[in-house]
Amino acid sequence: MTFEEIMSLSPYSLNKEEKGKLLTERLMELTRHHLENCPEYRRMSEAVGFDVEKAEDYRDIPFLPVRLFKEMDLKSVPGEEIVKTMTSSGTTGQAVSKIYLDRETSANQQKAMVKIVQDFTGSARMPMIIIDCPGVVKNRAMFSARGAGILGFSMFGAKKIYALDDDMRLDVEGLKEFLENNKGQRILLFGFTFMIWQHFYKELVRLKDEGISFDLSDGILIHGGGWKKLISEAVSHDEFHKRLEVVCGLRSIHDYYGMVEQTGCIYMECEHGHLHASNFSDVIIRRPIDFSEAEIGETGIIQVVSTIPESYPGHSLLTEDEGAVLGVDDCPCGRKGKYFKINGRLKSAEIRGCSDTYADKFK
């Protein structure tokens, strides 16, 4: 099974059996590739007694904790083939993940993403409003997750405008003009959940009070980056949807789940509020106590597998996120595959001991 063959399929077309077969075939192939080409990966697999020849299912492939990519440089291609290094957007002082991409993996990330997103937006490119500041993509040498997300989604935009300036202020005039020029067309909006709330939604509310309002009822908003900050402001998923509709008529709103360690095969939220795994990837929920697979509906740690990573051994990863599979193949939206929800980050451990913890120090 090559990546091209997976590409040729409609992204949510395979049922459980078909997808299981496809994933097992492709992921075993990737496992062999990484075993041969990444000495660290081989040693890790040997340490846990993994034998690729005896493995029968993609669920049996070892999963690497995402944090490993912060601690080690892991690649499965010679250094000169690396064309891009992606980094996670950690807060200052924290270690960041480093993901090494060659031409092939980088291209496949883009192709997979196009395929997935077009299932929601259609294949025509649309005028696009990026709800962020242009500064975030300026430094191309190091791609932060935020920058990478913006660049990734920019593929879907015909004409683009950044809605915020580098001081994170809404460009009211620019926005007015852009909407005027693209009247009657469907508009794509993209941004990070918290930025949208803080610098876009709140500003729209303020402007509305002053009598300035925008009509985005023909828009489709894709947003990602997690809910942590919004939860701390007590804004729920439903609230987010409702309030945006009230302020600017936006109804088509899709969250996505994704991570820099597996760029490309993002998990999009459907019209029924469910995150979906496409043919390119899957989620497996693991029980924290023994990493066995959880039942449908049971909360656990999210493992993600992806058919894309060739240049680095990131095809099977254990995240630090918690969630639950809601069902397989039977979402009312009609898309096949698993659909699931994310509950948020795992709580960091409260541990005893003589040596004060870092977190404690900076409390």
Place this chain on the structure above:
Amino acid sequence: MQINLNKDLLNRVTFLTGSAELADNLSAVPPMIPFEEKIIDLLNAVSAEIIKDPRSRAYSDVITFGFWIRKGSVLKLKERFEINDNALHLGKGVVFHIAPSNVPVNFAYSLAAGLLNGNANVVRVPSKDFPQVGIITDAFNKVLAQREEMKPYVLCVRYDRDKEINDLFSSVADVRIVWGGDRTIEELRRSPLPPRSGEITFADRYSIAVIDSESYLAAEDKKRIAEDFYNDTFFSDQNACTSPRIVIWTGNRTAEAKEIFWEEEHLLAEKKYNFQPIQGVNKLTRSFLVSAAQPGVKVVEHRDNLIVRVTVPELTETLMDNRDNCGYFYEYDCKDINDIKPVCNDKRCQTIAYFGSRESITPLLMSGIKGVDRVVPLGRTMDFDLLWDGYNLTQHLTRSIVLE
């Protein structure tokens, strides 16, 4: 001016025992004679309060401290630590203690050590609101209420990390005792001490266990051994400086012994340990990091993530850079005790907990190593003593007046 400044600063300090007024007057408090009657009496009374407090029952660490400061126990310490050299001995004066923020009772031992050696103490207790801290400071308050003259010697304080307050207490300290590891030490070092003052620092350390397989298999009470090992490790999330991170097996029946030992330990951990999901991820991460770094590492197949064991083909100097906690153990089959030298010849190595013969470890110690301050039986790694972490606390907390 100075006085007003102190008042403002002291407003940011909560006094669990003592008061801002007493703190402002610390440098005028006269040192006492180590182990003198009024000190022993004070601690014995506190001990009685602690032991009779019904709240203490839930906290074995509080009870253990209660017994440690009882008269009988203190008199034994007096016998061992009183210096008999014709000189006169007095406390150094003021001791400023920074207790670790995540061990509930450690502050109390530090305080007792300061008191027994004749000093006035200002102790920064953990920032976290452990019930144990309240039980112990309540007992002190009750006892001090009837002993006005002892009040200036016992100041238990709580404040957020605050350099200005550290500066203030450091400026009057004759000795500063810093628990909490490398980062805390680094932070406190930014606050200067007076020229003649000294410092005792408890840096980041690690410990190991050496178990003789044959002695273990011959032992009757394996449940008891499992409890002992639990207290050495899981009880403090295997994250105390005294917690063994490596289990070194000696003798000829290691495979057999390991199987029973870990089975017993697992039963206990299942019953008593509060497992947190992130711990499983942490242990997996650590075991992969070490496997990637060193060939020949094996993660022992495990039923669940309570106990993760990683077998290493040799003990290297860098292995302990990769330590983890909450039930994460390296294991090594040792043929010759000198094989473990790389982890012991390191200043960070603190305690060897042993089961079996202590004598078999002696050749290693005699070979000249930089680490290892204690060799104690399994189950006793946490037992506090005035000889701690390589320091004779009495010598550091007293001064001698030569009489000729």
